[in-house]
Amino acid sequence: MAKDKPQTTAVVKLKVNGKERSVDVLPDTPLLWVLRDNLGMTGTKYGCGMALCGACTILVNGRATRSCVTPVSTVAGKDITTIEGISADGLHPVQKAWIEDDVPQCGYCQPGQIMGAVALLAANNNPSDADIDNAMSGNICRCGTYQRIRRAIHRAAKTMAEGGR
């Protein structure tokens, strides 16, 4: 109920893509909306608000995290990485593989998909199809690009194994 929720704002210090940021918001504000509305970083998307679709996926200390249900107060000081922060030139091996395999259609879910794939490959440099299913089934793509996402993850894994960046 409303009375249990914070009624005053507070300053929260964040580390986003290596940069220190400070915001003055309701402490229960999901990190998603801090990124989008307060920091102007719109690469991270809103899809459901309930951690059901993965469009808002970012990394917190390297782990794939649904930012739409992560109160900003819980990630103060932690390393937050967004789609804008995985490469300087948009050419992380995962992004390159996405381009190579022509993965996106509408593209709206793809930042979340890519962040999920980046986290997966950081933990498992040679994922099987089953590993991909496990890691990626929380990310919905309404356009149906799953087959290409799978192909691109295998491609990125290969590139990274060969020392490509």
Place this chain on the structure above:
Amino acid sequence: MDNIIRRQFLKGRCLCLKLGMALGGGLILGFHFSPPGLSGDAKAGPEEPFAPNAFIRIGTDNSVTVIVNKSEMGQGVYTSLPMLIAEELECDWNSIRVEAAPVAPAYNHTQWGPMQGTGGSSSVLSEWDRFRKAGAVAREMLLAAAAATWKVDKAICHAENGRVRNQNGRSLTFGQLARKAAGMPIPEAVTLKDPSRFKIIGRPTRRLDTPEKTDGTGVFGIDTHVPGVLTALIARPPVFGGKVVKIDSDKAKTVPGVRDVVQVPSGVAVIADGFWPAKRALDSLEIVWDGGEGTNLSTEGMREQYRNLAETRGMIARKDGDPEGKLRGGAKLIIASYEVPFLAHALMEPLNCLVDFRGDHCDIKTGTQSQTTDRDAAARVLGLKPEQVNLKTTLLGGGFGRRANPHADFVTEAAHVAKALRKPVKVVWTREDDIRGGYYRPMWYDRIEASLDAEGNPVAWHHRIVGQSILVGTPFKGMIEKGIDVTSVEGAADMPYAIPNVLVDLHSPTIGIPVQWWRSVGHSHTAFVVESFIDELAHATGKDPYEFRMKLLENHPRHKGVLELAARNAGWGTSLPSGRARGIAVHESFGSFIAQVAEASVDDGGKVRVHKVVCAVDCGMVVNPDTVAAQMEGGIVFGLTAALYGAITFKNGRVEQSNFHNYPMLRMEEMPEVEVHMVPSAEPLGGVGEPGVPPIAPAVANAVFAATGKRIRTLPISAKELTKS
């Protein structure tokens, strides 16, 4: 070039100039609408002195800007339409950048009358001539400029990869020629390439919009921004047609960051500094609603009503021979009824619209499929002339028909909020608003019967359809012919099987649920019914479902072509691991012919697993094979999601679903392997955005029958029904 095209070009050109000045561009022809992605906000572009028509600008830096009048919602038009221009222009493919067209008559749909819009799988086929001609006109003017520079005959010059060359070995880049080309006369007529000379069209081409869709810079409507913009969330009536009786906003207004609470025709808007304070305030708003008669609606009640209607004669959409007479007295009569539910589009990007209303003009930024309708609707709300409203189309996070609302619902609503507020505001829908917001694919009830002679040949076929009209009450109502909404019977009234006596009739009940086109529209249900029932007939006569179809499609070579291609590649008739079976379906929609073979199994709990889908497509001439494949893959996922999960249901007038936990989507772990095969074809272009959807539900249902002996006649497929003994 014919006169109409030429006039459009000239008009487009004048318009470019006018808009350029209106926006303070002033510079020659530089109407610098910002690219849809890249930055999202205006930035200085290259100097572009050569703008031969509304679709092309060429810069002194050799850049070629293609202005695309179709909305990019995933279907690849920001690549396939530039391919048409590049083919004739002979530019360097890598020099192309894409910009979303503003709203202007020059960008109207070539087949829909005076409006700009994207839908009906029509983008590439409807621009096939105009975009190629636009490219050819620009090329001819560049050739003329080069010939004049060199003082040679234009006939000895040719364009290639962004340069004009002549037989004396000299060359100039398009950028070097841009200024001079602008002064050349626009050719009255151009000759288009013979398809045998195509270098780009027909080749798999990587999408131009992938980089901005993989690095977070692509701008969707929800990402748009103007200084000082506020966020509005709207409480809409929980029952369609409901009205506000009383609002208590005291608690809502105590949330820090909340600016205002205003009543608008569609509900109550909470305006705040951002989404979260708006959401917090929305959740603490106390509104008393009057649901009116809508509170009596329930899925059960509607189903009952539809079933009863299906027992009575409808309006006749097709009648061949003597169907009523020939249904009786055959060797065998088979009767079945099929049901499919309301479906939400569930775009990944929930609806949104930014309106910046400044009294005498207004900027709108949104992802829409129907620019003219939306702009004009906003103008009416704001008391402006349409030309005082500048609507900028962003990338669309999915469209599927929802962003082509004939009533301009989400833009009209945002205009009302902006009018009340007099500040820039972006209305954002939550996922719950999206699932519960209406404009669904209609619920359908189909009753179908057929008689067979002693040899198992169908003699008569009667298909009766019950469901809401999408077109009634919309500006498209002119497409209703003698009471028949063509979108209700498409795929049924043109059922291709050779059956001498056919009747298709229709009931269009009036129910207070807003309905709309949903990817593949009427075909999304008629293909399921026709292709499942044909399968029933094949099995009833002990015939192979593939052979049975082939025999009845003697006069439909393109149907047969895709059936044969799909069956061959799927290994139709060969053995499968125990528990798995194949189902087949074929359907024509939007000028394209698709056959699909699905391989499925059903587990002990009644859960259907689709392992593989082989899809054969004949969409006439292909522009970008990679896009065609992607659209088939996507259409299959879209249709499979509906077949396995999709249902919007009502109780006491309220939608029972709200988010992805109870309106689920197909996920990675359930993704079948999809194989797409194309029929080489020189036929005119068909559509590709929608035709992949219709055949998948019947292909899967037919596979389930082959695996279990259980016939699916209701979607979504029910595990409970499949485990019943």
